[in-house]
Amino acid sequence: MRRTHRTSGFGEGRHRRPALLAVPLGLIVVIMVLDLLTGPEIHLGPLLVVAPALTAAFAGPLATGGVAVLAVIAQLVLAMSLGGLTTSNHEAQLAALVAISGFVVVFRYAHERHLRELNQVRSVADVTQSVLLRPLPERSGPLRIASFYVAAEEEARIGGDLYAAARSRRGTRLIIGDVRGKGLTAVGDAALLLGAFRAAAHRVPPLPRLVAHLQNTVYWDAADPEAGPDASETFVTAAVLEIPDEEPTLELISCGHLPPLLLRDGRATPLAVRDPALPLGLGEADVTEDDYAAEVFAFRPGDLLLLYTDGAVETRDARGRFYPLAERVAAWREADPQRLVRRIHDDLLAHAGGALDDDVAVIAVERGG
Numbered sequence: 001m002r003r004t005h006r007t008s009g010f011g012e013g014r015h016r017r018p019a020l021l022a023v024p025l026g027l028i029v030v031i032m033v034l035d036l037l038t039g040p041e042i043h044l045g046p047l048l049v050v051a052p053a054l055t056a057a058f059a060g061p062l063a064t065g066g067v068a069v070l071a072v073i074a075q076l077v078l079a080m081s082l083g084g085l086t087t088s089n090h091e092a093q094l095a096a097l098v099a100i101s102g103f104v105v106v107f108r109y110a111h112e113r114h115l116r117e118l119n120q121v122r123s124v125a126d127v128t129q130s131v132l133l134r135p136l137p138e139r140s141g142p143l144r145i146a147s148f149y150v151a152a153e154e155e156a157r158i159g160g161d162l163y164a165a166a167r168s169r170r171g172t173r174l175i176i177g178d179v180r181g182k183g184l185t186a187v188g189d190a191a192l193l194l195g196a197f198r199a200a201a202h203r204v205p206p207l208p209r210l211v212a213h214l215q216n217t218v219y220w221d222a223a224d225p226e227a228g229p230d231a232s233e234t235f236v237t238a239a240v241l242e243i244p245d246e247e248p249t250l251e252l253i254s255c256g257h258l259p260p261l262l263l264r265d266g267r268a269t270p271l272a273v274r275d276p277a278l279p280l281g282l283g284e285a286d287v288t289e290d291d292y293a294a295e296v297f298a299f300r301p302g303d304l305l306l307l308y309t310d311g312a313v314e315t316r317d318a319r320g321r322f323y324p325l326a327e328r329v330a331a332w333r334e335a336d337p338q339r340l341v342r343r344i345h346d347d348l349l350a351h352a353g354g355a356l357d358d359d360v361a362v363i364a365v366e367r368g369g
Contacts, residue, residue, distance in 0.1 A: 020058050024051035024067050028074050040082045045075050045093045052101045061109040068101035132191050136165045136363065140172040141245040142301075146337035147363040148345050152311070152356045159359035160186030161309045164194050166201035171245045173201045173210070176307040176363055177238035177257065177280070189234055192221055193280065197240075207242050208292035211253045211277070214238070218281035235281035239307060243299060243365070250305070251294040255280050258313065261326055262297070263304040268330040271297050271305075301369040304335065311358035315348060323351045337364035 160179035256279035
């Protein structure tokens with residue numbers, strides 16, 4: 001569900017139909033014919049500047065320059081046909097056309113260069129997203145997994161929401177989280193937490209020990225004097241889960257995160273833990289696994305688990321109403337994770353009027369038979 005962007009170029013052969021060039025060329029012909037028909041009393045030559053200006057709206061600098069040259073040639077033909085090149089009126093028209101056309105071409109060149117730079121930035125953002133938010137596996141043991149991520153900023157690819165999956169000897173571990181704040185600081189904090197999760201999850205520590213490791217990582221990074229003035233306020237709400245292959249259960253530790261929804265028999269049941277922990281980064285330094293306890297919930301074959309960040313439930317419509325995630329997914333009774341996340345994605349954007357105010361990450365996990 002990523003958006004792709006490309007830069008326009010000469011002739012817009014990859015992006016615009018060549019037939020569009022017929023419009024400014026046709027204008028040059030029409031202006032010439034009308035100017036010749038009206039005689040020397042009415043001067044329509046100055047209108048020729050419209051042709052290169054219009055071309056710059058959809059074509060590159062070379063195409064714009066080519067149309068500008070044709071407009072100047074047309075002005076020369078009109079001047080020779082209506083009194084000669086040496087008249088002050090035609091000289092002024094020709095000089096103005098050359099000057100304005102040159103400005104339009106230079107402006108288009110600068111715009112083209114900006115688009116190329118922007119395209120490079122977008123390409124880097126795409127690579128960064130693929131490294132930071134690696135695609136979740138469609139299958140992990142008996143599980144089928146689907147997900148989507150949408151950044152609130154229109155041109156952004158990544159933000160402060162995060163998710164990851166790691167395979168262990170006995171099952172699958174998942175994390176979903178939301179970093180406080182936005183921008184590059186949030187992206188850096190998300191990268192830090194994801195790196196710590198991936199490095200530790202494969203060592204198969206008990207789930208409380210894994211969460212203690214994540215807490216200490218966020219805490220000590222924020223305590224670093226070189227981390228910046230806002231680092232001390234950094235925290236991450238997160239839900240960390242382990243889903244064993246052989247048992248119809250899941251273990252959950254919630255660090256201030258929204259409870260997952262268990263979809264079963266047309267109902268969406270929040271898996272709210274009795275004693276949620278503080279968000280990562282807000283706890284004490286050097287915590288141990290004794291400071292966390294995983295809670296066990298039933299997760300049977302055919303059940304579907306929905307993990308999400310707060311953007312999925314705090315998105316408002318034009319009337320200010322929050323998106324009713326639990327009610328929607330319960331009513332849909334979707335059993336396929338891919339179809340479910342696609343439907344949530346489309347319905348959420350429709351609810352928000354096409355633009356989100358916050359990042360949104362959603363994961364759907366189904367336990368197979």
